[in-house]
Amino acid sequence: MLTVKEAQSIINSYSFFLGTEEVDIDHAFNRILAEDIYTDRDYPPFNRSAMDGFAIKSADINDKQINEFEVIEDLFAGDIAAKEMQSGQCIRIMTGAPVPSSANAVIRVEDTVNQPGTMHTKLNTIKPWQNISLKGEDINKSEMLVRKNQVINPAILGALAVAGKYKIKVHKLPAVAIVSTGNEIISIKNPVKPYQIRDSNSHTLKGFFKQYDIGNIETLLLADKKEELKSGIGKLLDKDILILSGGVSKGDADFIPEVLAFLGVKEIFHRVQIKPGNPFWFGITSAGKAVFALPGNPFSVQVAFKVFIEPYLRKCFALEPMASLYFPLLGLKNKKTKFDEYFPCRLISENNSTGLLPIDFNGSGDITASIHSDGIGLHLSDEETINEQSSIPFLLWN
């Protein structure tokens, strides 16, 4: 049976480039940038006053010991100095305004006394370029500002705007379909009979995909009947990502692998050393598209998304894998299996530190534990016991 790492690596080897499209900056949030963004000018684009004050020549103070200046002009942000400043003269300047080329320092208004047309200062020395943000000190023209293959977050949106990019090349979104299978599964819009279970997995999975702005997802409920499965699933094999939940356990179960084989989906593997999340079936259509068949238990579906499907999706987008964060476990945990075990945890911050509190849960069918958790901790296969305060890897739900 494959380890989690082996399974991830095999799945990711089937990732493919989704192509690109152009979107307006107002629709770029949370999309994946597909072009490197270069600056078209220095930033700051000019020597910018960092303070409200007076632009002067530093030598007037440092060498000529001048401390009374004639104010020849007022300069606001967005203005250009009209006059050339001579020794003994100064220009009143506001934060953000371009420092005139004849000046090389700004005295803060707090360090001056002002009368109409005149500025006195008590300063004996001032550093050249004091209180000036120098042209290009942040980034130069034609440098790379934003590297491609990142999620466009608020700061990156701002950087795109700085570069004047309002049409943005982003990765296309994959076409996704989600099929919940099982004779007992019904739509949440229908009345439920005592032996029926409402379909919750498709809603959970749609939420996970929405985190990547993938909203247009086809969903289908199918009974465990071979002909119905063949016809229903058969129509969805053109999707980039097809997810099935339910119907892969041993009993009823050979149905899904058998139906997928009939439809020309090649089985890549069927089991992984993971708990929960098994049986986890992965295959590839004749066109090279991914088919994930998950168990029907809600918590298993959530773990399978975070551990296998999300890394695959990120790989298609050329994103870095979601990094685990390490936190100390607020408790002790034993396990019996030799599998990687994921368990729900809540982040607790107190006394200047953050730790992971494991949430009690009844196993993979539990619907309440994950609601009360911030993500999943990982009990690694080769560790029998996690000791109190041991640092373990943690994946945030979002």
Next chain:
Amino acid sequence: MLTVKEAQSIINSYSFFLGTEEVDIDHAFNRILAEDIYTDRDYPPFNRSAMDGFAIKSADINDKQINEFEVIEDLFAGDIAAKEMQSGQCIRIMTGAPVPSSANAVIRVEDTVNQPGTMHTKLNTIKPWQNISLKGEDINKSEMLVRKNQVINPAILGALAVAGKYKIKVHKLPAVAIVSTGNEIISIKNPVKPYQIRDSNSHTLKGFFKQYDIGNIETLLLADKKEELKSGIGKLLDKDILILSGGVSKGDADFIPEVLAFLGVKEIFHRVQIKPGNPFWFGITSAGKAVFALPGNPFSVQVAFKVFIEPYLRKCFALEPMASLYFPLLGLKNKKTKFDEYFPCRLISENNSTGLLPIDFNGSGDITASIHSDGIGLHLSDEETINEQSSIPFLLWN
């Protein structure tokens, strides 16, 4: 001058209930739940087989030492047992199927040998209720399943589905407007002159609001001209949240407070002991709506959102404040001010621990540092030095 905590507390005291609306479950992701959700049935809703195997009476094995059973029926998920099982009989059962009331244990298929109509087992004992998920063991009927005033994440979407809720009461979204002011500020769609700066702050802020599904935001660029400001801002005072950036520093700056006063917006405070993010002006319209006036520097705007505006927004939604996470600082940091200082950091996970790497930056006008960071670390006002590996509070950008 107010401390950050004092300022936050004052701002939050002006929060108000936005009202509620009903959305379909397909539009509920990332919205804020506004009703407590109760279960309408036990979960599991019936004694559910946790394994593929055979439902039996445990006393047949434990007391009567029977190890050969007649198979009287096959039971799939979604089926109801048609027959009453007698001693010495068993029912073949699949994972997820309801255990018949005449049985009280399931033997795993792996522990049996089967021939048509007959099942043999090598087991000498079996615990009553072995391999059965008991009705209600996760949660009982009429218990609270999801507490209101939480962000609806994938697991909560699944729980809403379990409860059969497809119309969800959520908090209404606030009406938001963002005004960028400054003679030098131009739209990113216009050609830029050497002394002009493209408006990036409105794009950054719109990104932050999108994290809460708030997408319909009015934006406006206004020059530093009193009449233009009065007329432009005057039309936006009916918004729930109005954000201005630029024009609050001392020089050009009394414009914004003066214009807001003219428009009947009451100043609550003007400065906070924070770096960057000052001057930070907060006021309230005659109708009690919030007006935030921020400095124009990009990094200041980002910090002001995370530290003041997001907590206010969350309070309006009745959400818990965004919790800081604590991580060790991978470096040493000194500061000169007595203010709370926020600085960009990247999360680095290696050698089984996660730490914060401070990102070099040129101060509040820097557009590149935050792109390379995962969030902001906090250097608390009363600490002159943060020592290497000291644990500090950290806020993720998202």
